[in-house]
Amino acid sequence: MTPPPLAPFPPSRPHRIYVAAPLPLLHDAREAAAFLTKAGLTVTSSWHALADDPTPEKEHVMARAEQSRLANTCLSEIDDSDALLLLVGPRSDRCGNVGEAFFAAGRGLHVFVLQHRADAVLPTILLTSDLFHKPTLIDLVVAMLSYVPLRTVRA
Amino acid sequence: MTPFLSFQRRVYIAAPRGLFREARALAAALEAQGFAIASTWHAQEYGVDPKAGLYATLDELEADATARLDEVRSSHALVLLVTPRTWRLDSVFEAFFAHGNNKPVYVLRTGSDAIPPTTLLWAKGFEHPHGQEELLLALGQGKTPT
Numbered sequence: 136m137t138p139p140p141l142a143p144f145p146p147s148r149p150h151r152i153y154v155a156a157p158l159p160l161l162h163d164a165r166e167a168a169a170f171l172t173k174a175g176l177t178v179t180s181s182w183h184a185l186a187d188d189p190t191p192e193k194e195h196v197m198a199r200a201e202q203s204r205l206a207n208t209c210l211s212e213i214d215d216s217d218a219l220l221l222l223v224g225p226r227s228d229r230c231g232n233v234g235e236a237f238f239a240a241g242r243g244l245h246v247f248v249l250q251h252r253a254d255a256v257l258p259t260i261l262l263t264s265d266l267f268h269k270p271t272l273i274d275l276v277v278a279m280l281s282y283v284p285l286r287t288v289r290a
Numbered sequence: 291m292t293p294f295l296s297f298q299r300r301v302y303i304a305a306p307r308g309l310f311r312e313a314r315a316l317a318a319a320l321e322a323q324g325f326a327i328a329s330t331w332h333a334q335e336y337g338v339d340p341k342a343g344l345y346a347t348l349d350e351l352e353a354d355a356t357a358r359l360d361e362v363r364s365s366h367a368l369v370l371l372v373t374p375r376t377w378r379l380d381s382v383f384e385a386f387f388a389h390g391n392n393k394p395v396y397v398l399r400t401g402s403d404a405i406p407p408t409t410l411l412w413a414k415g416f417e418h419p420h421g422q423e424e425l426l427l428a429l430g431q432g433k434t435p436t
Contacts, residue, residue: 194409206413210389230379231408234386241390259380263348264355 150280153180153213155236156222157229158191163222163251167273171220174277179216182209191229213238217286218245220276225254233258240266245283247276298326301429302362302388304381305332305371312371312400316422323426328365331358362387367394367429370411374403382407389415396425 152171156164164183172178182189197205209231213219219239221232240246247268250257257263270276301320305313313332321327358380362368368388370381389395396417397406406412419425 197409199412202409203412203414206410209410210413210415229408230382231410233379234382234408234410237383237386238390241387241392259383260351261355261359261380261383263352264359265352266356266359 146281146285148285149175149177150218150283150285151177151179151216152276152280153216153219153235153239154178154183154222155180155219155232155239156183157224157227157232158189159227159229160222160224161188163224167220167222167249167251170273171277176277176280179212180209181212209235210238213244214242216244218247218276218280218283220247220249220273223248223250223255223257224252226256226258230258233262236267237261244286245280247279249273249276298324299367299429300326300328300365302328302365302368302384303332303371304329304362304368304384304388306373306381307331309371309373309400310334316369316371316398319422319426320429323430325429328361330361358384359387362393363391365393367396369396369398369425369429372397372399372404372406374401374405379407382411385411385416389413394428396428398422398425 154164154168154171156167161183164180168178168180168183187193194202194205213235216239219236221236236246236248245268246266247270248257248262249270249272251273268279270279303313303316303320310332313329317327317329317332362384365388368385370385385395385397394417395415396419397411398419398421399405406418417428419428
Protein backbone atom coordinates (compact mmCIF):
# COMPACT_ATOMS: atom_id res chain seq x y z
CA MET A 136 0.00 0.00 0.00
CA THR A 137 1.34 3.43 -0.87
CA PRO A 138 1.57 5.67 2.19
CA PRO A 139 -0.42 8.89 1.98
CA PRO A 140 1.63 11.96 1.05
CA LEU A 141 2.99 13.95 3.95
CA ALA A 142 0.86 16.96 4.74
CA PRO A 143 2.21 20.11 6.36
CA PHE A 144 1.19 20.40 9.98
CA PRO A 145 -0.33 23.64 11.31
CA PRO A 146 2.47 25.47 13.13
CA SER A 147 1.85 27.13 16.50
CA ARG A 148 3.47 30.31 15.22
CA PRO A 149 4.66 31.59 11.84
CA HIS A 150 8.02 30.26 10.66
CA ARG A 151 10.88 32.65 11.33
CA ILE A 152 13.30 33.16 8.46
CA TYR A 153 16.51 35.17 8.09
CA VAL A 154 17.28 36.67 4.68
CA ALA A 155 21.01 36.72 3.85
CA ALA A 156 22.48 38.34 0.76
CA PRO A 157 25.60 40.24 -0.30
CA LEU A 158 25.23 44.00 0.19
CA PRO A 159 25.01 44.64 -3.58
CA LEU A 160 21.75 42.65 -3.48
CA LEU A 161 20.22 44.87 -0.80
CA HIS A 162 17.23 45.73 -3.00
CA ASP A 163 16.63 42.04 -3.82
CA ALA A 164 16.83 41.19 -0.10
CA ARG A 165 14.18 43.80 0.66
CA GLU A 166 11.93 42.38 -2.05
CA ALA A 167 12.42 38.83 -0.77
CA ALA A 168 11.67 39.94 2.82
CA ALA A 169 8.48 41.68 1.67
CA PHE A 170 7.42 38.58 -0.28
CA LEU A 171 8.05 36.25 2.66
CA THR A 172 6.23 38.57 5.09
CA LYS A 173 3.26 38.70 2.72
CA ALA A 174 3.31 34.89 2.65
CA GLY A 175 2.79 34.88 6.42
CA LEU A 176 6.37 34.27 7.60
CA THR A 177 8.25 36.32 10.16
CA VAL A 178 11.44 37.80 8.74
CA THR A 179 14.10 38.00 11.49
CA SER A 180 16.89 39.77 9.61
CA SER A 181 17.12 43.50 10.20
CA TRP A 182 20.19 44.50 8.12
CA HIS A 183 18.12 45.14 4.98
CA ALA A 184 15.51 47.16 6.87
CA LEU A 185 17.84 49.77 8.37
CA ALA A 186 16.97 53.38 7.66
CA ASP A 187 20.60 54.03 6.77
CA ASP A 188 21.51 51.62 3.92
CA PRO A 189 24.48 49.44 4.89
CA THR A 190 27.49 49.59 2.54
CA PRO A 191 30.95 47.94 2.59
CA GLU A 192 32.51 51.41 2.97
CA LYS A 193 30.45 52.18 6.09
CA GLU A 194 31.39 48.79 7.56
CA HIS A 195 35.11 49.38 6.98
CA VAL A 196 35.21 52.65 8.90
CA MET A 197 33.26 51.31 11.89
CA ALA A 198 35.03 51.06 15.23
CA ARG A 199 35.81 47.49 16.37
CA ALA A 200 33.12 47.63 19.09
CA GLU A 201 30.52 48.67 16.54
CA GLN A 202 31.61 45.88 14.17
CA SER A 203 31.26 43.37 17.02
CA ARG A 204 27.81 44.69 17.90
CA LEU A 205 26.71 44.40 14.26
CA ALA A 206 28.12 40.87 13.98
CA ASN A 207 26.47 39.75 17.22
CA THR A 208 23.14 41.18 16.09
CA CYS A 209 23.25 39.27 12.79
CA LEU A 210 24.24 35.94 14.34
CA SER A 211 21.71 36.21 17.17
CA GLU A 212 18.93 36.97 14.65
CA ILE A 213 19.91 33.76 12.84
CA ASP A 214 19.87 31.90 16.15
CA ASP A 215 16.30 33.06 16.64
CA SER A 216 15.16 31.66 13.27
CA ASP A 217 13.83 28.39 11.90
CA ALA A 218 15.43 28.80 8.49
CA LEU A 219 17.71 31.02 6.42
CA LEU A 220 17.32 32.12 2.82
CA LEU A 221 20.58 32.94 1.04
CA LEU A 222 20.19 35.01 -2.12
CA VAL A 223 22.97 34.36 -4.58
CA GLY A 224 23.90 36.86 -7.25
CA PRO A 225 26.91 37.55 -9.49
CA ARG A 226 30.43 36.73 -8.24
CA SER A 227 31.34 38.95 -5.31
CA ASP A 228 34.10 39.10 -2.71
CA ARG A 229 31.52 39.66 0.01
CA CYS A 230 31.59 36.57 2.18
CA GLY A 231 29.72 37.46 5.38
CA ASN A 232 26.35 36.50 3.90
CA VAL A 233 27.58 33.04 2.87
CA GLY A 234 29.24 32.72 6.28
CA GLU A 235 25.83 33.34 7.83
CA ALA A 236 24.41 30.45 5.78
CA PHE A 237 27.13 28.14 7.10
CA PHE A 238 26.58 29.35 10.67
CA ALA A 239 22.87 28.56 10.24
CA ALA A 240 23.61 25.12 8.79
CA GLY A 241 25.90 24.43 11.75
CA ARG A 242 23.09 25.40 14.10
CA GLY A 243 20.78 22.92 12.35
CA LEU A 244 18.55 25.46 10.59
CA HIS A 245 17.14 24.66 7.17
CA VAL A 246 19.10 26.73 4.66
CA PHE A 247 17.67 27.60 1.25
CA VAL A 248 20.11 28.76 -1.42
CA LEU A 249 18.32 30.69 -4.15
CA GLN A 250 20.18 31.59 -7.33
CA HIS A 251 17.51 34.05 -8.33
CA ARG A 252 19.32 35.90 -11.12
CA ALA A 253 20.53 34.67 -14.46
CA ASP A 254 24.11 35.74 -13.67
CA ALA A 255 24.17 34.03 -10.26
CA VAL A 256 27.27 32.00 -9.42
CA LEU A 257 27.40 29.53 -6.53
CA PRO A 258 30.13 31.17 -4.40
CA THR A 259 31.60 27.93 -3.07
CA ILE A 260 31.41 24.24 -3.84
CA LEU A 261 30.71 23.70 -0.15
CA LEU A 262 27.15 24.85 -0.90
CA THR A 263 26.71 21.70 -3.01
CA SER A 264 26.59 19.75 0.26
CA ASP A 265 23.23 18.15 0.96
CA LEU A 266 22.93 20.38 4.03
CA PHE A 267 21.59 23.08 1.71
CA HIS A 268 18.27 23.12 -0.15
CA LYS A 269 18.42 24.64 -3.63
CA PRO A 270 14.93 25.74 -4.65
CA THR A 271 14.59 27.41 -8.01
CA LEU A 272 11.86 29.88 -6.99
CA ILE A 273 11.15 31.80 -3.81
CA ASP A 274 7.59 30.39 -3.82
CA LEU A 275 9.14 26.96 -3.29
CA VAL A 276 10.91 28.23 -0.16
CA VAL A 277 7.53 29.08 1.34
CA ALA A 278 6.07 25.72 0.28
CA MET A 279 9.05 23.75 1.63
CA LEU A 280 9.05 25.70 4.90
CA SER A 281 5.56 24.49 5.70
CA TYR A 282 7.12 21.03 6.21
CA VAL A 283 9.91 22.35 8.44
CA PRO A 284 9.41 21.82 12.17
CA LEU A 285 9.62 24.90 14.35
CA ARG A 286 12.76 25.32 16.43
CA THR A 287 12.77 26.41 20.03
CA VAL A 288 13.94 29.96 19.61
CA ARG A 289 14.47 32.72 22.11
CA ALA A 290 11.96 35.07 20.51
CA MET B 291 42.01 7.40 13.15
CA THR B 292 39.50 6.84 15.94
CA PRO B 293 38.09 10.26 16.85
CA PHE B 294 35.40 9.00 19.18
CA LEU B 295 37.75 6.80 21.19
CA SER B 296 40.60 9.26 21.35
CA PHE B 297 41.10 11.71 24.19
CA GLN B 298 43.18 13.90 21.90
CA ARG B 299 41.60 17.23 21.06
CA ARG B 300 41.06 17.42 17.31
CA VAL B 301 41.77 20.70 15.54
CA TYR B 302 40.66 21.63 12.01
CA ILE B 303 42.94 24.07 10.23
CA ALA B 304 41.15 26.27 7.69
CA ALA B 305 43.15 28.52 5.39
CA PRO B 306 43.34 29.80 1.85
CA ARG B 307 44.88 27.09 -0.36
CA GLY B 308 47.91 29.31 -0.97
CA LEU B 309 48.77 28.92 2.71
CA PHE B 310 49.02 25.13 2.59
CA ARG B 311 52.65 25.28 3.77
CA GLU B 312 51.71 27.48 6.74
CA ALA B 313 48.79 25.16 7.46
CA ARG B 314 51.13 22.15 7.39
CA ALA B 315 53.59 23.88 9.69
CA LEU B 316 50.83 24.74 12.14
CA ALA B 317 49.53 21.15 11.94
CA ALA B 318 53.01 19.87 12.82
CA ALA B 319 53.30 22.34 15.72
CA LEU B 320 49.90 21.32 17.06
CA GLU B 321 50.69 17.61 16.71
CA ALA B 322 53.91 18.17 18.64
CA GLN B 323 51.76 19.61 21.43
CA GLY B 324 49.55 16.50 21.48
CA PHE B 325 46.64 17.70 19.35
CA ALA B 326 45.19 15.61 16.52
CA ILE B 327 44.55 17.28 13.18
CA ALA B 328 41.08 16.88 11.70
CA SER B 329 41.70 18.67 8.40
CA THR B 330 43.25 16.74 5.49
CA TRP B 331 43.23 19.28 2.61
CA HIS B 332 46.69 20.68 3.44
CA ALA B 333 48.26 17.21 3.17
CA GLN B 334 47.61 17.27 -0.59
CA GLU B 335 50.05 18.73 -3.09
CA TYR B 336 49.58 22.53 -3.08
CA GLY B 337 46.52 21.95 -0.89
CA VAL B 338 44.52 20.87 -3.93
CA ASP B 339 43.14 17.46 -4.78
CA PRO B 340 44.40 16.82 -8.36
CA LYS B 341 41.15 14.99 -9.10
CA ALA B 342 39.07 18.00 -8.08
CA GLY B 343 38.17 21.09 -10.08
CA LEU B 344 37.10 21.20 -13.69
CA TYR B 345 37.06 17.45 -14.11
CA ALA B 346 34.96 16.71 -11.05
CA THR B 347 31.35 15.71 -11.44
CA LEU B 348 28.65 17.34 -9.35
CA ASP B 349 28.42 14.14 -7.29
CA GLU B 350 32.17 14.29 -6.61
CA LEU B 351 31.99 17.96 -5.62
CA GLU B 352 29.09 17.23 -3.31
CA ALA B 353 30.93 14.30 -1.74
CA ASP B 354 34.04 16.48 -1.26
CA ALA B 355 31.98 19.27 0.33
CA THR B 356 30.21 16.86 2.66
CA ALA B 357 33.51 15.21 3.64
CA ARG B 358 35.11 18.56 4.46
CA LEU B 359 32.15 19.70 6.55
CA ASP B 360 32.21 16.31 8.32
CA GLU B 361 35.88 16.92 9.18
CA VAL B 362 34.91 20.29 10.67
CA ARG B 363 32.08 18.64 12.61
CA SER B 364 34.39 15.93 13.95
CA SER B 365 36.83 18.49 15.37
CA HIS B 366 36.82 20.14 18.78
CA ALA B 367 38.13 23.49 17.57
CA LEU B 368 38.97 25.28 14.34
CA VAL B 369 41.86 27.59 13.54
CA LEU B 370 41.31 29.99 10.63
CA LEU B 371 44.50 31.38 9.10
CA VAL B 372 43.89 34.86 7.71
CA THR B 373 46.05 36.60 5.12
CA PRO B 374 45.98 40.19 3.84
CA ARG B 375 43.70 38.84 1.13
CA THR B 376 41.83 35.65 2.01
CA TRP B 377 41.23 34.26 -1.47
CA ARG B 378 40.00 30.85 -0.47
CA LEU B 379 36.77 31.98 1.13
CA ASP B 380 35.82 28.34 1.72
CA SER B 381 38.06 28.52 4.76
CA VAL B 382 35.94 31.36 6.17
CA PHE B 383 32.76 29.37 5.55
CA GLU B 384 34.26 26.38 7.35
CA ALA B 385 34.93 28.70 10.31
CA PHE B 386 31.29 29.83 10.39
CA PHE B 387 30.11 26.22 10.15
CA ALA B 388 32.31 25.34 13.12
CA HIS B 389 30.95 28.31 15.08
CA GLY B 390 27.40 27.19 14.28
CA ASN B 391 28.35 23.80 15.69
CA ASN B 392 29.50 25.47 18.93
CA LYS B 393 33.20 24.80 18.30
CA PRO B 394 35.68 27.38 19.49
CA VAL B 395 37.08 29.24 16.47
CA TYR B 396 40.48 30.94 16.57
CA VAL B 397 41.23 33.54 13.90
CA LEU B 398 45.01 33.69 13.50
CA ARG B 399 46.52 36.43 11.37
CA THR B 400 49.56 35.40 9.33
CA GLY B 401 51.01 38.92 9.22
CA SER B 402 50.50 42.37 10.67
CA ASP B 403 48.63 43.46 7.52
CA ALA B 404 46.26 40.47 7.57
CA ILE B 405 42.63 41.37 8.18
CA PRO B 406 39.56 39.20 8.77
CA PRO B 407 37.66 39.16 5.46
CA THR B 408 34.32 39.92 7.08
CA THR B 409 33.11 42.02 9.99
CA LEU B 410 31.14 39.01 11.21
CA LEU B 411 34.38 37.41 12.40
CA TRP B 412 34.29 39.95 15.23
CA ALA B 413 31.18 38.32 16.68
CA LYS B 414 31.18 36.72 20.11
CA GLY B 415 32.62 33.19 19.86
CA PHE B 416 35.48 34.03 17.50
CA GLU B 417 38.78 34.38 19.37
CA HIS B 418 41.65 36.42 17.94
CA PRO B 419 44.91 35.18 19.49
CA HIS B 420 48.06 37.21 18.84
CA GLY B 421 50.47 34.68 17.38
CA GLN B 422 50.94 30.93 17.57
CA GLU B 423 52.05 30.88 21.20
CA GLU B 424 48.85 32.53 22.36
CA LEU B 425 46.88 30.18 20.10
CA LEU B 426 48.47 27.10 21.67
CA LEU B 427 47.72 28.45 25.12
CA ALA B 428 44.10 29.16 24.20
CA LEU B 429 43.66 25.75 22.57
CA GLY B 430 45.12 24.07 25.64
CA GLN B 431 42.58 25.83 27.84
CA GLY B 432 39.71 25.19 25.44
CA LYS B 433 36.41 23.50 26.14
CA THR B 434 36.51 19.83 27.05
CA PRO B 435 35.36 17.76 24.09
CA THR B 436 31.89 16.34 24.41
